[in-house]
Amino acid sequence: MTALSALKVLVVEDEALVSMLVEDMLTDLGCTIVGPAAEIEEALKLATTADIDAALLDVNLGGRPIFPVADALKARGVPFAFASGYGEAGLTEDHKGATVLQKPFREADLRRVLESLVGQTA
Amino acid sequence: MVKLAETDIREDGEAVLRARLARLEGVLADEVRKSETLARVTEAVASSNDIDTCVQVVIDGAREISGAAFGAFFYNQLEPDGESYALYRLSGAAPEAFASFPKVRKTEVFAPTFENTAVVRSDDITLDPRYGRNAPRKGMPEGHLPVRSYLAIPVATRQGEVLGGLFFGHPEAGRFSPRDETLLVGLGAQVAATIESIKLNTDSRAELNHRRKAEERLKFALDSGRMGSWDLDVATKAYEASDLCKANYGRRPDESFTFADLVATIHPEDRPRILAAIETAIRDGAEYDVEYRVVHPTGELRWLHARGRAAQTADDGGVRRLAGVSLDITERKRAEERQKLLVNELNHRVKNSLATAQSIAAQTLRSVAAPEYFRDAFETRLIALSQTHDLLTRESWAGASLREVFDVELHAMAGEDRVSFDYAGDVRLNPKAAVALGMGIHELATNAVKYGALSTPDGRVAVEWSQQDGVLRLAWTESGGPPVTPPARRGFGVRLLERGLAAELSGGVELTYDATGLVCQMALPLRALEP
Numbered sequence: 001m002t003a004l005s006a007l008k009v010l011v012v013e014d015e016a017l018v019s020m021l022v023e024d025m026l027t028d029l030g031c032t033i034v035g036p037a038a039e040i041e042e043a044l045k046l047a048t049t050a051d052i053d054a055a056l057l058d059v060n061l062g063g064r065p066i067f068p069v070a071d072a073l074k075a076r077g078v079p080f081a082f083a084s085g086y087g088e089a090g091l092t093e094d095h096k097g098a099t100v101l102q103k104p105f106r107e108a109d110l111r112r113v114l115e116s117l118v119g120q121t122a
Numbered sequence: 123m124v125k126l127a128e129t130d131i132r133e134d135g136e137a138v139l140r141a142r143l144a145r146l147e148g149v150l151a152d153e154v155r156k157s158e159t160l161a162r163v164t165e166a167v168a169s170s171n172d173i174d175t176c177v178q179v180v181i182d183g184a185r186e187i188s189g190a191a192f193g194a195f196f197y198n199q200l201e202p203d204g205e206s207y208a209l210y211r212l213s214g215a216a217p218e219a220f221a222s223f224p225k226v227r228k229t230e231v232f233a234p235t236f237e238n239t240a241v242v243r244s245d246d247i248t249l250d251p252r253y254g255r256n257a258p259r260k261g262m263p264e265g266h267l268p269v270r271s272y273l274a275i276p277v278a279t280r281q282g283e284v285l286g287g288l289f290f291g292h293p294e295a296g297r298f299s300p301r302d303e304t305l306l307v308g309l310g311a312q313v314a315a316t317i318e319s320i321k322l323n324t325d326s327r328a329e330l331n332h333r334r335k336a337e338e339r340l341k342f343a344l345d346s347g348r349m350g351s352w353d354l355d356v357a358t359k360a361y362e363a364s365d366l367c368k369a370n371y372g373r374r375p376d377e378s379f380t381f382a383d384l385v386a387t388i389h390p391e392d393r394p395r396i397l398a399a400i401e402t403a404i405r406d407g408a409e410y411d412v413e414y415r416v417v418h419p420t421g422e423l424r425w426l427h428a429r430g431r432a433a434q435t436a437d438d439g440g441v442r443r444l445a446g447v448s449l450d451i452t453e454r455k456r457a458e459e460r461q462k463l464l465v466n467e468l469n470h471r472v473k474n475s476l477a478t479a480q481s482i483a484a485q486t487l488r489s490v491a492a493p494e495y496f497r498d499a500f501e502t503r504l505i506a507l508s509q510t511h512d513l514l515t516r517e518s519w520a521g522a523s524l525r526e527v528f529d530v531e532l533h534a535m536a537g538e539d540r541v542s543f544d545y546a547g548d549v550r551l552n553p554k555a556a557v558a559l560g561m562g563i564h565e566l567a568t569n570a571v572k573y574g575a576l577s578t579p580d581g582r583v584a585v586e587w588s589q590q591d592g593v594l595r596l597a598w599t600e601s602g603g604p605p606v607t608p609p610a611r612r613g614f615g616v617r618l619l620e621r622g623l624a625a626e627l628s629g630g631v632e633l634t635y636d637a638t639g640l641v642c643q644m645a646l647p648l649r650a651l652e653p
Contacts, residue, residue, distance in 0.1 A: 015474060016558050016622030021481035024488070038626050039650075060470070062554060062650075085473030086466055104477035 004029045004114055010055035011036035012043040012069060013083070014062050018103070022056065022083070025107045029114070040064050047072040054117045055080035056101070056110075059090045067092055079117035156187045160305060163187075167309075167316050174211065176320065180313050181213040181288065187309075188302040190214065190290035192267050195277075195313075197286040198236060219267055229256045231274075235287035238276040243303050246295040247272035271297035275310040279318050288313070344447065353433065353445040354381060356404050370426055370448050372418025389415035389423070404441045407432040413451065425455040475511070478557075479504060489614040502568065503561070503614075506531060510560030514553050521653040522556045524549040524594075528585065531563040537576030537583075541567075544586040549594055552653040555627060562623045562631075565615030566598050566642055575603030575639050593629075594646045600639030608635045627651065 009031045013019040019036045026033050034050050037043035040061050047055065047069045055073055057066045059082050066082070071094075073080045081099035084090050088100055101113055163183030170176040181193035193213035212220065230252040234240040244250050248270055254261035262269065269291035278284045288310050290298070344351055350367025354360075361381040363371075371387045373379045388396050392414035403410035410430040417423055430446020486500045487493075509530045513522045525548045532538045551559065567576070575581030581603035587596040600606075609616065616633060619642065624631040629646035 014626060015478065015554065016618060016626035017478045017481040017485075017561065018474065019625065020617065020622050021477065021484055024484060036625060039628055062552075085470035085477070090466070090470070103473045104480045 004031055004111065004118070007031045007114065007118065008034055008051060008053045009114070010034040010043075010046055010050060010052045010073075010078075010080075012038075012055065012061065012066060013058040014038040014060075015058075018058075022110070025110050028107060029111055031114070038062075040066070040069065043069045044072060047078070048076065052078055054078065054114060056113075057082050059084040059086060065092070067095065070095060070098070081113045081117060156305065159183055159186050160309070163309060164312060167312050170316065171320060171323070173317050173320050176313060176316050177211040178213070180309055181211055181290075184288065184290060184306050184309055185213045187305055188273065188290055188298055189292070190271070190273070190297070191292045192219075192269070192290065194220075194289045195286055196289065198284045215267055227256070232287070235274040235276045235289070236284060238278040238282060238284045241276070241303060241307060242272065242274040243298055243300075244272040245298075246270045247291075267291060268293040270295045273298045273303060273306060275303075275307055277310050277314045277317070279314055285314055285317050347449065349447045349449050351445070351447050352428075352430070353443060354400075354430075355443055356441055367448050370424070370450050371416055372420060372422065372424075387416045387418070389417055391415075400444070403430065403432065403444055407435070407441055410444065410446060413455075424450055425452045427451045475507075478507065482507070485614045485617070503564065506561060506564035507557065509533070510557050513560075514556060519553050521550050521552050524551055524559070524587070524596075527551065527556050527560050528563055531560055532567055535567055535576070536571050537581070540576060540581065541583040541585060544584065546588060549587070549589065549648070549651060550653055551651050555651040558623055558626050562619050565618055566640075569615055569640070570600055570603070573604070574606065575600035578603050581639070589648065592648050594644070594648055594651060596644040596646070598640075598642040600641070603639050605637055606635045606640055 007030075009026055011019065011022055011026070011033055013022060013036050016038075019038070023033050023036065034052050035043070035046055037046055038061070043057075043061070043066070046052070055069075055078055057069060057073075057080055059066050070080060070082075081101055082091065082095070083101040083103055083105070085103045088096070091098060091100070099113055099117065101109060160183070163179055166179040166183070167176050170179060177195045181195055184190070185193040192215045194215075195211040197208055197210050228236050231242070231247065231250065234242050247253055248261065250272075271290075271292035271294060273290040275288045276284060277286050277288060288306065290306070292298070343349075344364070345366065348366060350370045351364045352367045353362045359381045361379070361384060363373075363379050363384075365375040368375060368377065368379050371379065371384065373383075385393065385397065396412055396414050399410055399412045402408050410428065412429075413425060413427045415423055416426055426448050428446060428448040430444050432441035433443040433445035435441060482503045483500055486503060487496055490496050490499055510522075510527060513526055513530050525543070525545075528541075528543070532541055570576040570581075570583060575583055582601050584599045584601070585596070586599070587594060589595075612620075619631050620633060623629075623644075627646045627650045629644060629650065632643045634641045634643070
């Protein structure tokens with residue numbers, strides 16, 4: 001129904017309730033969920049090996065920054081967006097300018113971000 | 123006879139000569155005595171360093187030289203009436219002699235002295251035409267020391283400022299000679315010079331004292347504010363730093379600290395900015411007000427705040443010196459950073475909480491059978507979340523214990539007293555784990571109250587946990603309730619427990635629908651739980 005149908009999206013989110021919400025939204029958008037990963041190690045493994053089209057990354061995983069995962073995705077050329085309560089302020093210099101979804105966000109916001117991410121690579 | 127006569131004449135002449143010689147010797151001795159006195163007085167005057175002593179030495183000495191019965195010095199201190207002069211030193215008379223008239227009026231007799239116009243020497247002042255012309259006394263007041271011989275000498279600076287007058291008197295007439303007048307006028311001049319120099323000294327001492335006190339106050343203020351002070355000579359780059367200023371740069375008071383040392387101590391990233399600020403302050407005479415990092419010789423990084431301004435302007439209008447203060451603001455900077463982090467963290471938590479509430483709302487809406495059940499279900503969950511937050515807030519978000527989380531979530535629930543606990547040790551939970559487990563426990567308890575063991579009067583719940591090999595094993599076992607069957611569709615609670623909680627806490631959560639009641643078993647790694 002949209003360009004997002006069958007899009008495989010890696011979800012990295014360490015809070016159960018938020019993660020469930022994102023899953024529901026992605027399911028509604030017709031995407032396939034990879035993960036969700038709540039820990040850096042698992043997220044890194046999926047980011048480097050899993051078959052994914054895009055990723056949505058929580059900036060802070062239980063006090064540990066997500067940036068190694070972002071770097072791995074960048075290296076693979078997988079587009080990603082940060083989902084964060086910190087907004088742009090929580091990003092390191094390397095990632096300033098990256099797409100950020102400010103929590104809380106609506107399904108429409110997620111759709112727009114994903115479309116722009118996929119558009120970048122298309 | 124002749125012989126006799128001759129002898130007589132000779133003897134007569136010799137007697138006369140002897141008498142003359144004796145008189146001359148007397149005069150000479152007198153003169154020598156006066157000279158000695160004069161020398162002694164002069165020396166005493168020159169070495170005195172307070173005015174009263176100086177004046178006393180002079181009137182005592184002058185009385186000795188002139189043979190005056192009384193001597194006095196009146197300061198030229200105009201009384202508020204504008205006409206009289208205050209006494210202040212006496213010789214040859216007790217102070218009581220003047221007690222009833224301690225002031226002198228500028229009458230015709232006294233005017234030449236207080237106006238510095240002339241010396242007044244009179245063999246008998248009571249015969250002086252200027253004497254006795256002033257009402258009401260018409261002469262010396264009753265009880266005044268008896269004065270006939272009178273000598274008054276003005277004491278004035280070379281600039282003509284009248285400091286006072288020296289007055290001498292004797293009850294007999296004709297006691298003061300022109301020679302006495304000359305000597306005493308000389309003394310008067312010395313008194314004037316000495317008073318002047320003492321005043322000057324006193325003034326400069328007071329000024330010095332004042333400055334010293336001001337400097338002490340400044341130093342105290344700087345020290346109590348932990349402020350260092352510094353001074354830069356713009357042309358020579360000579361730099362002076364107070365002990366505290368040196369300490370701000372990690373130097374001991376006895377260490378040398380040049381401008382080059384200062385520049386080298388500034389953090390390389392801040393150096394260009396600071397040098398530019400110094401340059402601007404010198405060029406435009408602008409205020410110098412900067413914050414920068416310094417690296418102490420020990421390698422320690424500190425923050426300093428320095429303020430300064432042009433302290434002296436050169437003839438060409440440029441700045442010659444730059445002076446100011448420096449203050450170690452490391453603690454303030456750290457507090458600012460901590461505060462910034464805290465505000466960011468708070469913002470993050472608030473946003474996450476909103477996202478959590480959003481999730482609860484969305485999922486509650488999906489799982490309720492009809493919209494009218496939404497409100498109750500949503501509010502109950504929101505309050506469950508809020509209760510865990512309250513618990514964490516009480517402990518400054520450092521964490522909470524597993525038992526505490528159970529207690530706040532079960533609090534005020536029907537059948538709360540039918541939940542039993544069995545565990546060896548409580549478990550500390552980090553805030554995230556506490557929030558997640560809090561929601562999970564809430565779902566279990568609500569389910570038990572609605573459909574499970576706590577929905578009947580005899581049902582019970584046993585909560586047991588143990589820790590082994592870094593894993594927390596927890597079991598929620600219901601018994602004595604109605605028979606249970608697996609739900610037809612997975613609701614919010616089941617999904618949260620089996621999927622959400624398991625994923626978030628990197629463990630496993632299993633729900634079994636035993637015939638005797640629901641059993642929820644969790645195996646959670648402690649590393650995901652502990653603060």
